[in-house]
Amino acid sequence: MNGKSKYSYYVEERALELKDRPRKFLEAFAAVLEHSNYGLPLEVYARITARCSRCAADCQLYQETCADGDIPCRRSELLLRIYRRYFTRAGVLQARLAGGFTLDDDYLDEMAEAYYRCTACRRCKMTCPMGIDHGLITHLARWLLAEIDVIPKALLVAVREQLEGVGNTSAIPVPALKDTCEFLEEEFRDIYNAEIKFPIDVQGAEYVFFPAVSDFLLEADTLMGNAAVMHVTRGSWTIGTGNYDGINYGLFYSDRMMERIVHNVAAEVRRLGGSKVLVGECGHATRSAWFLPTFCGRDAPPVVNCMQYALAQLEAGKIPLKEQKILERVTYHDPCNIARVGRLVEEPREILRVICKDYVEMTPNRTENYCCGGGGGTVSIDEIRAFRTGPLGRRKARQIRETGARYVVAPCANCKKQLRELCQDNGLEEVEVVGLHDLLLKVIDLEKGA
Amino acid sequence: MEAWLAFARGPAFVFAFSFMVLGLVRHLLLTLLEISRVMRRAGDKEFAWRRIVRATARWLLPAGQLRRHPAYSMTSILFHVAIVVVPLFLAGHIALWDRGLGVSWPAIPNGLADVLTVVAVAAAAALVVQRAAARATRALSGFQEYALPPVVALPFLSGFLVMHPQWNPVSHESMLLVHVLSADLLMVLMPLTKLTHAVLVPGVQLVAELGWHWPPDAGSKLARTLGKEGVPI
Numbered sequence: 001m002n003g004k005s006k007y008s009y010y011v012e013e014r015a016l017e018l019k020d021r022p023r024k025f026l027e028a029f030a031a032v033l034e035h036s037n038y039g040l041p042l043e044v045y046a047r048i049t050a051r052c053s054r055c056a057a058d059c060q061l062y063q064e065t066c067a068d069g070d071i072p073c074r075r076s077e078l079l080l081r082i083y084r085r086y087f088t089r090a091g092v093l094q095a096r097l098a099g100g101f102t103l104d105d106d107y108l109d110e111m112a113e114a115y116y117r118c119t120a121c122r123r124c125k126m127t128c129p130m131g132i133d134h135g136l137i138t139h140l141a142r143w144l145l146a147e148i149d150v151i152p153k154a155l156l157v158a159v160r161e162q163l164e165g166v167g168n169t170s171a172i173p174v175p176a177l178k179d180t181c182e183f184l185e186e187e188f189r190d191i192y193n194a195e196i197k198f199p200i201d202v203q204g205a206e207y208v209f210f211p212a213v214s215d216f217l218l219e220a221d222t223l224m225g226n227a228a229v230m231h232v233t234r235g236s237w238t239i240g241t242g243n244y245d246g247i248n249y250g251l252f253y254s255d256r257m258m259e260r261i262v263h264n265v266a267a268e269v270r271r272l273g274g275s276k277v278l279v280g281e282c283g284h285a286t287r288s289a290w291f292l293p294t295f296c297g298r299d300a301p302p303v304v305n306c307m308q309y310a311l312a313q314l315e316a317g318k319i320p321l322k323e324q325k326i327l328e329r330v331t332y333h334d335p336c337n338i339a340r341v342g343r344l345v346e347e348p349r350e351i352l353r354v355i356c357k358d359y360v361e362m363t364p365n366r367t368e369n370y371c372c373g374g375g376g377g378t379v380s381i382d383e384i385r386a387f388r389t390g391p392l393g394r395r396k397a398r399q400i401r402e403t404g405a406r407y408v409v410a411p412c413a414n415c416k417k418q419l420r421e422l423c424q425d426n427g428l429e430e431v432e433v434v435g436l437h438d439l440l441l442k443v444i445d446l447e448k449g450a
Numbered sequence: 451m452e453a454w455l456a457f458a459r460g461p462a463f464v465f466a467f468s469f470m471v472l473g474l475v476r477h478l479l480l481t482l483l484e485i486s487r488v489m490r491r492a493g494d495k496e497f498a499w500r501r502i503v504r505a506t507a508r509w510l511l512p513a514g515q516l517r518r519h520p521a522y523s524m525t526s527i528l529f530h531v532a533i534v535v536v537p538l539f540l541a542g543h544i545a546l547w548d549r550g551l552g553v554s555w556p557a558i559p560n561g562l563a564d565v566l567t568v569v570a571v572a573a574a575a576a577l578v579v580q581r582a583a584a585r586a587t588r589a590l591s592g593f594q595e596y597a598l599p600p601v602v603a604l605p606f607l608s609g610f611l612v613m614h615p616q617w618n619p620v621s622h623e624s625m626l627l628v629h630v631l632s633a634d635l636l637m638v639l640m641p642l643t644k645l646t647h648a649v650l651v652p653g654v655q656l657v658a659e660l661g662w663h664w665p666p667d668a669g670s671k672l673a674r675t676l677g678k679e680g681v682p683i
Contacts, residue, residue, distance in 0.1 A: 031675040036668040037488045041661035044481060044654065048647040051595050053586035054519055068589035077590075127518060129526070130647060131509060131654030136661045147676065160683040256669035257683070294493035295666050341501065 007112055009381045012156060015149040022103040026086055028147035033087060036255070038140050041133065046080045046088065048130050049073060055124035055134060060370050060395035061117065072124040072134040075114045078107075079141045112150045115141045116384075119375030119392070120252075121336040126368060138376065139251075146254045154380040155249045159257050163264075168213040168245035177244060180216045184224055194446040196231045198223075202238035204273045207304070209239050210246030210265060210289065211280025212413030219413065222281050225437025226306055228444050232320060233313040237278060243268035246285030247413075251337075252377030262288060262295045269301045277303045281435045283335030283412035284377075286344065305338070307411055307436055311347045314354065319440075320448035321355065326439055328406035329358040333396075333419065334369035335412035342367045348411055348436050355443045362399045370396050372410065374418025388418060389425035397426035411436045451623045458630040466634035473641025474649045481650060485660065493666035498659060505655040522580060529573035532566040533602060537633075539563075542613075560613070567610045574603035594643060601639065604632040 006016060018024070033039045055072040056062045062070045069075070084091040085101050094100065115138050122135035145151070158169035166173055172180075181198035188196040199205065207230075215223050230237045243264050250258025269277060279286045292300035313319050332352060338344035345366045352359050362369070373393025378384060389397075400408055400423070408423075410416050410433055419433040489497070516523045537543060541557035548554040558566075577599045581587045587595075608629035611618040618625050639645055665671075673679045 028672070028676060031672050032668075035665065035671040035675065037491060037664055038661065040481075040484045040488050041657050043484065044650055044657050047477075048644050048650050048654075050644065050647070051587070051590040051592075052522070052581075053584065053590055054522065056586040057519065062586070066585070068586070071586050071590060074590055125658065129509075130651060131505075131658055133658040133661060136658065147672075156683065164683055254669070255664065256673055259667070259669035291494070291664075293496065294664050297493060297666065298495075341498075 006109065007116075007150075008384055008387065009116060010153040010383055011150060012153055015151070018149050021105055021108055021148045025108060025144060025148050026082075026103065028144055029082065029087070032140070032144065038136075041136060042080065042083045042087075042140075045076070045130075045132050045137070046084050049077065049080065049132060050128075050130050051077075052129060054127045054129060055132075058124050058127045060121075060123070060373070061392050064391040064394050069114060070117060072118070073128075073132070075118060076132065076134045076137040078111050078114060079137055079144075108145070108148070108150070111141060112145055115145065116152065116376075116378065116381075117387075117392075119336070119371045119373070119378055121371035121375045122340045123336070123368070123371065125340075142253045143255050146256075151253050152377070152381045154382065155253055155377050158247070158380065159249050159254075159261075162245060162247070162249075163257070163260055167243060169247045169249065170213045170217055170245075172213060172216055174241045177216060177239070177241065181239070184220060184227070187220070187224065188227075192446050194228075194231075196224075196227050196446070198227055199238045201241050201272065202236075205236045205238035206274065207235060207237040207276050207278035207309075208269045208272055208274035208301075209237055209278045209280065210244065210285065212247050212282040212285055213245035214247070214413050214417075215280060215282075216244075219281075219416070219435060219438075221438040221441055222435035223437075225435065225439075225441035225444075226280060228441050228446060229306070229310050229313065229319065229437065232444060232446070233318045235309070235313075238272060238274065240268045240272050240274075242271055246279050246282055246289065248285060248288035249377055249380075251284050251288050258288065258291070259295050262291055265289065266292060266296045266300060275301060277301050278309060279303060279305050281306060281411040281413065281437060283337035283339075284414060287337035290343075305344055305347075307344065307347045307351065310437070310440065311351050314351060320445040321443050322445045324443070326356045326407070326442060327358070329360060329404060330356040330407045330409060330439070331360050331362055331400070331403040331405035332365070333362065333372060333400075333408055333410040333415055334366055335410065335415050336369065336371050336375050337412070339369055340367055348409070351436060351440070352409065355439060360403050360405060362403055370399060372396055372412075372415040372418040373422060374414055377414075379414045379418040385421060385425075389422045393418065393422045394426065397422050397428060400428060400431060401426075406430070406432060407439065408433045409436050409439065410434075451621075451627065455623060455627050455630070458627055458634060462634045463630065466637040470637035470640045474646065477641060477646055478649045481653065481657075485653070485656065488660045488663065491665040492660070492663035494663055497663065502656050502659050506652065509655060510652065525573050525576045525580065528569050529577060532570035532573065533606070536563050536566050536570065536606065536609075540609075564610065564613070567606050570606045571603045571610070574599040574606075598639075598643065598645065601632070601636060602645075605629055605636060608632060 051073055053071055059072050082103055085095060118138045120135040120138040125133045161171045162169045184198060188194045248258055248261045250261050277289050279289050286305045289303040292303060330352060332348055373388050373396050378388055408419055408431055410419050416433050423431045539558045540563050544554050544557050581591055608625055611625050612629050
């Protein structure tokens with residue numbers, strides 16, 4: 001048995017064999033409350049939830065399913081109820097006097113299902129009159145579930161490979177990485193007649209590069225775009241063989257794993273004597289890297305997303321462009337992890353307006369964008385593809401169709417995978433999902449920049 | 451009746467009012483303490499103050515929400531304005547404070563108070579109707595959700611009838627007793643129910659931001675506590 005029969009995603013055998021789960025869950029909850037900072041939001045949220053369902057109206061999943069269980073507030077209530085019952089004095093007293101709710105296996109299974117139907121896109125937070133961050137609740141609930149081994153196998157296996165295996169989530173060994181880089185350098189020579197390097201293990205480089213490691217397998221154009229930008233701007237950068245993976249699935253299921261993965265990023269920058277972290281096109285990798293000061297303190301290396309770098313260089317006139325712009329219609333998808341709080345929304349747009357002739361916006365966009373439908377790590381769970389490209393992603397598919405765009409720019413490895421599957425499954429075969437640097441690569445004048 | 455009224459206006463009021471103030475202050479202080487502890491423990495000491503202030507301001511002036519959910523937001527805004535303004539600025543209430551403690555402040559005209567009172571009662575009714583009418587809210591609602599709006603509306607309805615004897619079906623004293631007792635009840639409920647949001651809501655944007663500011667070693671400490679240190683993933 002692979003667990004498929006119990007949840008809509010695969011889990012490892014040990015998750016199904018674990019005994020005494022309610023007690024272990026509560027022990028983990030107590031320890032989390034002791035050591036983390038989640039007590040504050042839980043205490044406040046547990047008191048003030050208005051249960052007004054405004055969040056339902058703004059949730060792309062609820063809009064499609066209209067199922068009560070998909071109302072964000074109701075999902076959050078699953079965890080808040082446990083908190084109230086076991087970790088507030090009133091709840092403990094009430095239970096002792098009047099009995100009532102007791103945490104059991106069925107309830108945990110309901111949570112396991114519910115919190116992986118949510119992508120933690122945090123769109124519903126924008127509209128909650130009580131300002132409740134349902135994405136935070138999903139994030140925490142998944143961590144607690146992980147402590148009783150309820151973890152989608154796809155996420156768990158990737159993190160195991162990254163922390164205890166080859167060293168990255170795609171299990172690409174160093175020789176294969178070097179081969180790929182050499183191959184891409186050859187491509188530059190063959191197609192563009194340009195001598196452009198992927199510098200490896202350069203000591204003292206200013207930027208140490210952390211793309212989503214899957215880019216080395218799937219997104220050659222994005223990586224070549226990255227290298228081209230660094231080349232024409234004479235940027236000092238390197239890929240470190242000690243750690244070349246920006247992916248951090250800890251963000252999706254366990255702060256404990258997240259802490260270890262972020263420490264490894266800082267360690268590689270230190271090893272190479274680099275000064276900054278340059279994150280490739282990846283939403284959650286960027287957001288995870290923004291947690292560097294959380295785990296490594298004030299001395300943590302500053303984090304720059306490659307789009308921020310590219311725009312700064314473009315504005316400084318250091319990126320020579322061909323006369324010919326991108327002629328096809330282009331639209332931009334905001335990855336939730338960088339856009340929801342408004343931290344990285346204008347940079348890509350400013351670049352796209354310069355290099356595209358026909359750039360159009362999706363509506364809504366920026367901080368109010370809809371998730372691609374694969375957020376929160378769900379994109380890695382292949383067995384729920386029908387759910388992702390169905391109810392979870394349909395709203396996004398409509399949004400894309402309405403723009404009439406030929407290219408959807410999604411500067412995020414996860415969004416790209418999801419959007420491609422979404423387009424396939426929703427009759428949008430003519431749409432091509434690309435990275436921002438894929439388009440940059442098309443318009444950079446490598447001869448002038450050489 | 452006289453004795454009951456004296457009780458409701460005297461000891462019961464003093465108790466309810468003190469209970470409300472002390473209860474809400476307690477919530478506020480405990481939350482502030484927790485906020486300062488969170489900020490002290492946070493690994494990342496850069497807090498996005500501008501974003502927090504902006505979001506908070508947007509929250510307290512819910513113009514954006516009006517655009518998204520016009521009917522619900524309008525009802526909610528009118529309801530809140532009415533139930534905050536009337537009890538605090540009714541001439542009759544201020545006169546009582548003046549008589550008891552010798553403090554007073556400007557009042558709103560009684561005509562405006564009448565209008566706002568009707569608005570409060572109507573909006574409370576509308577909130578219940580909206581809640582029961584929409585499938586999503588129905589799914590979320592329990593006893594508290596349906597019970598609180600009427601409990602909040604009762605002192606307003608009875609207060610209105612006290613002020614307008616021509617519509618009052620019972621005696622002045624009886625209605626006044628209902629008015630004072632229901633207000634006492636409401637004050638007691640403030641710190642015990644979700645009405646606590648009255649003091650906690652201005653801080654929710656800060657709380658959400660701080661929720662993502664973690665101690666640097668919460669994960670490894672958790673592993674130690676649960677005996678999972680060094681256990682393979």
